[in-house]
Amino acid sequence: MEIILIFAGGLIVGKLVEVIVFQFGQKTASEEGSSLHAATHNGLGLLPIVGLYFSKRHCRDCQKNIGWRQLLIEITLPLCFLGVYFEKGISASSIILLVLTAFLSAIFFIDAYYGIIPDAVSLPAIIFAGVARIYFGI
Numbered sequence: 001m002e003i004i005l006i007f008a009g010g011l012i013v014g015k016l017v018e019v020i021v022f023q024f025g026q027k028t029a030s031e032e033g034s035s036l037h038a039a040t041h042n043g044l045g046l047l048p049i050v051g052l053y054f055s056k057r058h059c060r061d062c063q064k065n066i067g068w069r070q071l072l073i074e075i076t077l078p079l080c081f082l083g084v085y086f087e088k089g090i091s092a093s094s095i096i097l098l099v100l101t102a103f104l105s106a107i108f109f110i111d112a113y114y115g116i117i118p119d120a121v122s123l124p125a126i127i128f129a130g131v132a133r134i135y136f137g138i
Contacts, residue, residue, distance in 0.1 A: 006085045010078030013102050018073040021109045024118055073109055080105065096132045103128065 080101050088094035103125035111117050132138050 002090065003082065003085070006081050007078045009098075010081030011074065013081070013098075014074040014077030017077060017102060017106045017109065018070050020106050020121070021069075021073060021113065024110045024116070024121075025114055069109070069113060073105070077102065077105055093136060093138050096136060096138055100125065100129060100132070 081098055084094055084097045084101060088097060103121065106121050107117055107125065110121065
């Protein structure tokens with residue numbers, strides 16, 4: 001039962017990270033003068049992985065293709081969460097490691113897709129890691 005909860009939590013956080021990565025892409029594109037598709041997701045589109053399956057990888061509003069990066073992000077994070085769970089179990093340190101995993105995966109995917117490492121994500125991650133190190137010794 002714990003494994004299912006950890007995987008579901010990873011799916012939810014993976015969807016959040018995917019939205020964060022997409023939003024930084026929007027900012028980068030608007031600064032460069034080009035435009036990226038900003039699909040509005042509601043209904044099944046909000047469900048991780050399942051939404052991509054039911055939409056057949058097309059935007060419901062404009063029928064543009066949805067790239068594989070969303071699926072990659074939404075699958076990677078639950079697997080990372082399971083890795084932390086199998087290594088540390090459920091403890092305070094594992095919760096901290098899950099938060100750091102989410103931060104670092106957001107930084108990784110933003111850097112991989114857009115070639116930037118935004119301070120809006122990296123600085124909170126550094127502060128969180130520093131506080132975790134001081135108070136929990138991780």
